[in-house]
Amino acid sequence: MERIFGISTLRPGIRMFLYGLIKLAGVIALGSIVGVAGSIDSLHMKLLEFTFLLLSMLISLQIYAYRSNLLLPYSLLIWVVSPEIRRLMDWSFQLYSDTSIISLIPYCVSLTILLPIIKNIKLIDRRISFISKIMGVALLYGFCIGFLKYGLASVYDLLNYIVPFLVLIYVNVSCFDRDVRAKWLRSFSYLAVIIAAYGIYQYTVLPPWDKFWMVNAEMNSIGLPESQNFRVFSFLNSPGPAGVFFGLALAIMTVQKKWRGFGIIGMMIVAFALLLTLVRVGWIAYIIMVIAYFIRSHIRNKIQLLLLCVIILSAYIFILPILPGANNVTSRINTFGSLEEDHSFNERMSFSSNILSEVLANPVGRGLGSSGQGVKLTQNADTLAAFDNGYLNLFYTFGLPLGLAITISLGYLFVNLFKLSKTEKVYSPISFAAISAVLFLLFASNILRGLSGFILLFIISLAYIPKSSNGEET
Template sequence: MSSVSITNVRDESQDGRVETWKTPWMAQREKMAANDSASVEDARAMNAASSPKAKKRAESGRRRRLVIAPIGFAAITILLLVVHQGRLVEFIFPAGALVVAALLFRRSPAHYLSFVLWLFFLTPEVRRFADFFNGAFSERSLIMLAPVMAASICGMNLLTHFRVLMQRRAIPLTLIVLATLYGYFIGMVGAGIAAASYMLISWLFPVLIGFHVLITWRHYPEYHRVLLKTFVFGGLVIAAYGVFQYVNPPPWDAFWLQNSGMVSEGVAAPYSMRVSSTMNSSGPFAIAMMVCLLMTLAARNKMAMLAGGLAVPALIGTMSRSVLGGLAIGLIYLFIMLDGRSRLRLAGAIAVIVLLCSPALMVDEITEKATARFSTVTQLNQDDSYQTRTEIYKHFLSEMTTNIAGQGLGMTGLGSKLSGDGSSSGSVDFDSGLMEVPFVLGWPGTLLYAAGVVMLVLRAFVTSFSRKNDRFAVAGTAAAFGILAMMVFLNTLVGGGGVFFFIGVMLPVAGRRYALEMQTRADQQVKAQARAAASAEAPAPSGTAAQQSIALPSPLVP
């Protein structure tokens, strides 16, 4: 039986609505359709309610998969060291580090950078284990190439994001790269290709790390979470080992110190060895410890307090006056930049850290040597290092005014050992970064390099000032300021120190860009919701087109 629909038109003087009378069969069908529609809406609501949980589970699974490769790499390394296969570690470790870094580079920019930092923290200790179990000290170990090789992978960004170098946000990095390439071409003539290429990598890969953070700014929340954990747990590990090393040097560290010939690091005896922890010497460890300590102040957990409590005595054990000065500058910057509530939290965190490390500071073997070391700051006429730096400034200040082109990369530091005339007077070791940069890069390169560094620092300062609530970015900038201040004593913008510097100055920029993007999306969403609400408020026409035509008054026919 076919359905019947009768349309009745009320008088226009009443309400003007169109009413439709339906058969019972039609009413039952529409009721079933309404029930089906309600079921679909309920299912959609349940999916919407469960989607956050599903996303959280998926994200947790992704994080677990990302740590499988680093954990497997660490397990293989430990197994080879336990079975005393140090010679095999020299080949497996750098190759495995390169493979894991390449895998993480494709999957997660933040986990890749965290892995590179862990390599800088632990690779020298792996080298000591390998030499100790081999029974022979290696002057040039392939293991030490692992962090540099892993960090150099981010040079692929120059190929995939080459146009970014011409944008305003990357101009400071572009200037630094041009200055470094200038020094490389000059160094190839004076020092040779091998020495210049070695120093080029040491000067350039920190800049590439900064460029990596710049172009992956959309991952800033992941950087915040992963890097903060890296600095907290990494600082805890190297600080705890540093305290243990100072109290009771292990045999592999004693073996390394005895054969390396580093007289400035002390002797391998309790309370007589400058703390280098898992790193190559006390200087790089002190810089890493300073950065970790400043970054832990941005965290809000008990583990950060414990790491800070161990970091202070470990940092004092390095006997590094320049790093303590950089730490003071970083703390002052934090107090200036943070708001009132964050300052109170920072003061409370520092008080807790001092309270935790106070038992170690009561040990006479620690306090006596530290006091004797740091008291030379007020007795500069008895400070040998100060006298040496004074002679360096006098000698090379006159040379820089005459040698405008510069000596080029490879004429200073470790690169000079690869130079063909490494024994000549042109190959020197600098105790001042402010002197090394113009000596190597000359006037043209120094102008480009200094302009890039100044632009980075100013931009980081302005950005962190505008976003004081981001304690992580502010702490990174504070660490960068502390590292830059130490340029008076040594070149801290290359190697591991350079990695920390460029990460620190890039974090505020990435954070601000991400915040602006999220604000733009939120504004667009509010506008879209407002448009949807406005369209929903408009009355929808009732009835079919034929029914509406019946309901409307008939036009007048002339």
């Protein structure tokens, strides 16, 4: 704890006083937790959820103090596994709830990165500072007009936006060796293979805790709660986030061998899990990132990418047809060639047309909490849980001026990373690929929030590790 807050550098009297305050705060916090949990039904379940929250936070503080380069991989792990922990908890107690303390764990753990940000804020790059100021003004504005109307939903929405952008700042101001980036990307791909393997197991067996969640969540769009009759979601909340997660991980594994977990076999596992999600956006993210990296990388990487594309195409033609669920997968992929006949695509176009009219009618925006999963925390009927156009979601939430400012700042990142990738040919190209994916995927959904935003801005940040760091890999 002394390393975390720098208490050991203070005078003995002040140090003892601070220790007393910390202990008093801990007693008050624990007493409040027990009191709140005791006033709610299912006492044991709430206490267990609080225990997971506190334990996760303590681990994150320990990692920051002694192995700070592992803080981002740990945060990503928590983002990915917490939905499954929640499902196991609900199934164990046979009690389903739309809201859970477990859902707060990824945000609380990720906010640990505020400690090094505050400590090293003077080291922030002017380009990252520019993006941060625009996003900070937009979030402050959105929260002010949203909190009065949507309450806790606006707080939840604020966390969904702010955590991914904190990652961008954190990587920029942290004094890591530059080769730590390769370790981060490898850990991402190893995690993706494990999550994909579970997704394949889930598809073939359907564990009872996942089935319990499917039945009670009433998400009819993911299929029937029967093995091989639903869209895979693995550890994640739904097939959508799972598809984007697998698509981004597969792109990382494709473009560089040194970032690949479990080799070609690992790639095939992730690719098959992505197919089982039936999420086209995941494949679009993958294709865009690979093409963007191909354009900006070394010539030898281009040759390797072409060979890998041949292998993946061959696997699709010869191996996929003999695997379970092949018919569902191929029929979904065939819709790429006839989008005008696809029901989902037509619904998205109709939704965008209607929302555009609402945005123009209310150019000041509706504020944070007006859309997204946080709407479950409010009783306000004037909200939208699903939003099928990310650009319009920005305008809908922050208003036309600030929505446009955020869009321009993303364009600024695109141009800047394009220039950086002319000279640095390993990490700048993958960051450029990530911002390219962001700009394209925003046409489908708001991928700047939550897990997808965390991953994409984490990849974008890799090009902005300070130049003073050493140990660059080539």
